[in-house]
Amino acid sequence: xxxxxxxxxxxxxxxxxxxxxxxxxxxxxxxxxxxxxxxxxxxxxxxxxxxxxxxxxxxxxxxxxxxxxxxxxxxxxxxxxxxxxxxxxxxxxxxxxxxxxxxxxxxxxxxxxxxxxxxxxxxxxxxxxxxxxxxxxxxxxxxxxxxxxxxxxxxxxxxxxxxxxxxxxxxxxxxxxxxxxxxxxxxxxxxxxxxxxxxxxxxxxxxxxxxxxxxxxxxxxxxxxxxxxxxxxxxxxxxxxxxxxxxxxxxxxxxxxxxxxxxxxxxxxxxxxxxxxxxxxxxxxxxxxxxxxxxxxxxxxxxxxxxxxxxxxxxxxxxxxxxxxxxxxxxxxxxxxxxxxxxxxxxxxxxxxxxxxxxxxxxxxxxxxxxxxxxxxxxxxxxxxxxxxxxxxxxxxxxxxxxxxxxxxxxxxxxxxxxxxxxxxxxxxxxxxxxxxxxxxxxxxxxxxxxxxxxxxxxxxxxxxxxxxxxxxxxxxxxxxxxxxxxxxxxxxxxxxxxxxxxxxxxxxxxxxxxxxxxxxxxxxxxxxxxxxxxxxxxxxxxxx
Amino acid sequence: xxxxxxxxxxxxxxxxxxxxxxxxxxxxxxxxxxxxxxxxxxxxxxxxxxxxxxxxxxxxxxxxxxxxxxxxxxxxxxxxxxxxxxxxxxxxxxxxxxxxxxxxxxxxxxxxxxxxxxxxxxxxxxxxxxxxxxxxxxxxxxxxxxxxxxxxxxxxxxxxxxxxxxxxxxxxxxxxxxxxxxxxxxxxxxxxxxxxxxxxxxxxxxxxxxxxxxxxxxxxxxxxxxxxxxxxxxxxxxxxxxxxxxxxxxxxxxxxxxxxxxxxxxxxxxxxxxxxxxxxxxxxxxxxxxxxxxxxxxxxxxxxxxxxxxxxxxxxxxxxxxxx
Numbered sequence: 101x102x103x104x105x106x107x108x109x110x111x112x113x114x115x116x117x118x119x120x121x122x123x124x125x126x127x128x129x130x131x132x133x134x135x136x137x138x139x140x141x142x143x144x145x146x147x148x149x150x151x152x153x154x155x156x157x158x159x160x161x162x163x164x165x166x167x168x169x170x171x172x173x174x175x176x177x178x179x180x181x182x183x184x185x186x187x188x189x190x191x192x193x194x195x196x197x198x199x200x201x202x203x204x205x206x207x208x209x210x211x212x213x214x215x216x217x218x219x220x221x222x223x224x225x226x227x228x229x230x231x232x233x234x235x236x237x238x239x240x241x242x243x244x245x246x247x248x249x250x251x252x253x254x255x256x257x258x259x260x261x262x263x264x265x266x267x268x269x270x271x272x273x274x275x276x277x278x279x280x281x282x283x284x285x286x287x288x289x290x291x292x293x294x295x296x297x298x299x300x301x302x303x304x305x306x307x308x309x310x311x312x313x314x315x316x317x318x319x320x321x322x323x324x325x326x327x328x329x330x331x332x333x334x335x336x337x338x339x340x341x342x343x344x345x346x347x348x349x350x351x352x353x354x355x356x357x358x359x360x361x362x363x364x365x366x367x368x369x370x371x372x373x374x375x376x377x378x379x380x381x382x383x384x385x386x387x388x389x390x391x392x393x394x395x396x397x398x399x400x401x402x403x404x405x406x407x408x409x410x411x412x413x414x415x416x417x418x419x420x421x422x423x424x425x426x427x428x429x430x431x432x433x434x435x436x437x438x439x440x441x442x443x444x445x446x447x448x449x450x451x452x453x454x455x456x457x458x459x460x461x462x463x464x465x466x467x468x469x470x471x472x473x474x475x476x477x478x479x480x481x482x483x484x485x486x487x488x489x490x491x492x493x494x495x496x497x498x499x500x501x502x503x504x505x506x507x508x509x510x511x512x513x514x515x516x517x518x519x520x521x522x523x524x525x526x527x528x529x530x531x532x533x534x535x536x537x538x539x540x541x542x543x544x545x546x547x548x549x550x551x552x553x554x555x556x557x558x559x560x561x562x563x564x565x566x567x568x569x570x571x572x573x574x575x576x577x578x579x580x581x582x583x584x585x586x587x588x589x590x591x592x593x594x595x596x597x598x599x600x601x602x603x604x605x606x607x608x609x610x611x612x613x614x615x616x617x618x619x620x621x622x623x624x625x626x627x628x629x630x631x632x633x634x635x636x637x638x639x640x641x642x643x644x645x
Numbered sequence: 646x647x648x649x650x651x652x653x654x655x656x657x658x659x660x661x662x663x664x665x666x667x668x669x670x671x672x673x674x675x676x677x678x679x680x681x682x683x684x685x686x687x688x689x690x691x692x693x694x695x696x697x698x699x700x701x702x703x704x705x706x707x708x709x710x711x712x713x714x715x716x717x718x719x720x721x722x723x724x725x726x727x728x729x730x731x732x733x734x735x736x737x738x739x740x741x742x743x744x745x746x747x748x749x750x751x752x753x754x755x756x757x758x759x760x761x762x763x764x765x766x767x768x769x770x771x772x773x774x775x776x777x778x779x780x781x782x783x784x785x786x787x788x789x790x791x792x793x794x795x796x797x798x799x800x801x802x803x804x805x806x807x808x809x810x811x812x813x814x815x816x817x818x819x820x821x822x823x824x825x826x827x828x829x830x831x832x833x834x835x836x837x838x839x840x841x842x843x844x845x846x847x848x849x850x851x852x853x854x855x856x857x858x859x860x861x862x863x864x865x866x867x868x869x870x871x872x873x874x875x876x877x878x879x880x881x882x883x884x885x886x887x888x889x890x891x892x893x894x895x896x897x898x899x900x901x902x903x904x905x906x907x908x909x910x911x912x913x914x915x916x917x918x919x920x921x922x923x924x925x926x927x928x929x930x931x932x933x934x935x936x937x938x939x940x941x942x943x944x945x946x947x948x949x950x951x952x953x954x955x956x957x958x959x960x961x962x963x964x965x966x967x968x969x
Contacts, residue, residue: 545793
């Protein structure tokens with residue numbers, strides 16, 4: 101139902117299933133992605149519930165050993181490839197990138213739709229694997245276990261991940277071309293919002309790293325089905341070759357997950373601080389440094405694998421190098437708050453939560469980059485806690501923040517603010533409650549992927565499982581109140597946060613072709629003024645008094 | 646917190662070093678975490694909308710500040726890196742005088758072979774205060790030998806020897822885990838390392854009374870027919886194995902390898918892979934006929950063959966030098 105004074109929104113334009121499933125509109129495709137990844141988030145979440153229920157007590161009494169192994173495999177595969185990697189780029193990036201650049205759509209709208217169908221097809225294979233009984237290799241598919249020893253449905257899930265990889269590659273290609281060719285007049289590279297920069301960096305990683313994963317998965321298939329010896333030593337292969345290939349993709353994949361999160365937070369913080377982001381150029385250099393150096397650190401997953409000591413030392417050094425730009429970003433976000441005019445709506449709470457959790461995730465990464473400590477800590481719960489801080493505390497918090505921030509833009513509705521703040525705070529505490537004890541468990545020596553464990557680890561695991569219950573509740577809340585708001589939420593004005601990006605200069609929800617007139621850009625992003633925000637707040641307070 | 650003290654206690658020569666570094670890192674990172682969090686909270690309170698704070702001036706960039714928080718972490722990171730590689734080199738560098746013990750991992754158990762011929766499953770008995778070197782291989786998938794109290798871990802690969810060493814410094818029983826996911830009963834692939842006083846260990850060791858590993862290898866050497874070709878009376882043109890161990894071997898393709906455990910293992914299981922120069926490629930493969938434990942016994946036997954027999958060899962002191 102369009103407002104009287106605004107053009108028909110992309111949501112209203114044509115309706116019906118066909119108009120959605122054959123759409124070329126980047127915003128509708130973004131919504132298709134949102135629906136699909138939300139479904140997968142709850143599939144992966146259900147597996148997490150099974151895992152934490154099993155680990156609540158030391159005995160393996162809820163699931164069988166194989167059942168447990170399948171649960172953590174589903175959890176990892178679904179959360180990594182079907183939720184985290186596509187989450188921010190394919191949902192928020194799809195919807196926002198053309199809007200932020202002042203473009204009518206992505207460069208290749210049909211390719212964009214094809215990416216979604218590839219994602220869906222990959223998803224079908226993964227669900228088929230689940231229905232057929234699951235796979236038990238872990239999301240890492242280590243050989244020769246995955247090729248010759250596992251009796252589960254490895255091939256189905258490998259095919260699923262192989263297909264979804266092409267979805268990533270095509271999305272990355274689309275974004276890169278769009279950023280190069282469809283920026284509005286005046287939108288110089290150094291006037292782009294940081295979110296667009298992170299999409300650019302992420303896309304580079306996607307198109308350069310994902311093909312390596314695809315090839316590796318094909319090689320797994322060749323060895324498993326045809327017995328071609330590539331990784332299995334009894335066939336003349338080398339199992340460490342697999343680890344090199346796998347981590348050559350999968351470490352950069354961590355940056356596919358976290359760079360977009362950094363982009364989201366870099367949009368939210370200036371808006372709610374009413375101030376330009378601190379060190380805009382340093383932020384850009386950091387983004388690019390992370391994307392590039394991130395390609396050369398994969399061997400830090402292999403310090404105890406039998407890789408040479410000298411290789412370990414070089415990978416350790418490079419891992420410290422890649423930590424520097426992350427540190428710069430955390431300091432810059434913090435400095436942005438200085439002399440701002442800060443308000444604490446839900447997106448800001450998520451963004452602040454992100455900064456704290458990402459910081460702890462990054463700091464514990466230093467422990468693992470230090471070879472001598474990694475020898476003790478790797479493959480324990482310390483690692484599990486560390487990467488959950490980055491991927492869940494970091495990437496998921498930012499995704500939630502982004503969903504809340506741009507919800508009015510996409511849906512034209514406002515969500516209940518009190519509920520949203522409550523969910524953000526509950527998520528923060530639930531998360532820490534779940535994963536802080538795991539750092540201690542890891543240092544004490546509890547190995548990961550254990551279905552049953554020694555009794556001395558019981559107390560901390562019980563804490564962790566309790567926290568997981570809180571966290572699960574916190575994740576269910578937005579599903580409830582956001583869905584509610586779609587039908588009953590108040591209508592949003594075009595720019596409810598008085599935000600500065602181009603995406604806010606058009607109506608909410610935007611028309612199909614985004615802008616009635618191509619916008620012209622004559623300044624940098626984040627044109628906020630804290631003193632003006634103070635003056636407006638004062639005037640508003642006087643008016644209501 | 647029942648049981649934690651026992652778990653936290655380090656029990657090897659490097660445990661205190663690792664713990665010192667770990668807790669130094671906890672202190673450093675804890676300080677950074679606290680400093681950033683406190684700053685975030687202070688700014689949030691002081692500059693909340695409506696507060697009476699000074700907001701004048703443009704504070705969106707400052708080269709000096711940026712360089713400071715680029716270079717200070719960089720210097721700190723280099724310090725941590727330097728500290729860790731020193732310790733890493735200590736963990737990875739094998740001492741010359743270590744007692745050599747063989748470990749064969751399989752789904753889902755640890756099999757241990759001592760040089761004196763004793764075998765254990767999911768247990769490793771060792772005397773306190775003596776460095777131990779484990780030479781490990783897997784019969785199937787990748788496993789990882791992890792003793793939390795010793796603060797060490799090493800992956801165990803099929804078709805390859807990896808090594809780790811440690812010097813136990815406390816007596817007692819310590820948990821042994823498989824740390825690399827290896828299938829259904831990965832979580833049950835647990836064992837214990839029993840560190841004993843030398844006297845108690847000697848008593849335990851004597852109770853076994855079996856043939857040494859080299860003697861077991863010698864029996865296999867005859868049983869499998871190796872002696873038919875490699876023995877002194879053989880008519881077949883096969884390399885003499887006495888004194889071979891640790892020596893360079895010229896190969897038929899012109900290259901040279903050192904006759905270490907890895908080379909001997911390959912020569913037994915994949916004889917055509919590296920053929921010694923001047924000898925025909927006629928040796929049959931023993932792959933799928935003997936297991937990793939037999940290969941280790943044969944290697945120990947070949948290693949014990951000395952061209953100038955020593956009157957008093959102590960099999961327990963023998964060392965296998967496989968390069969990393």
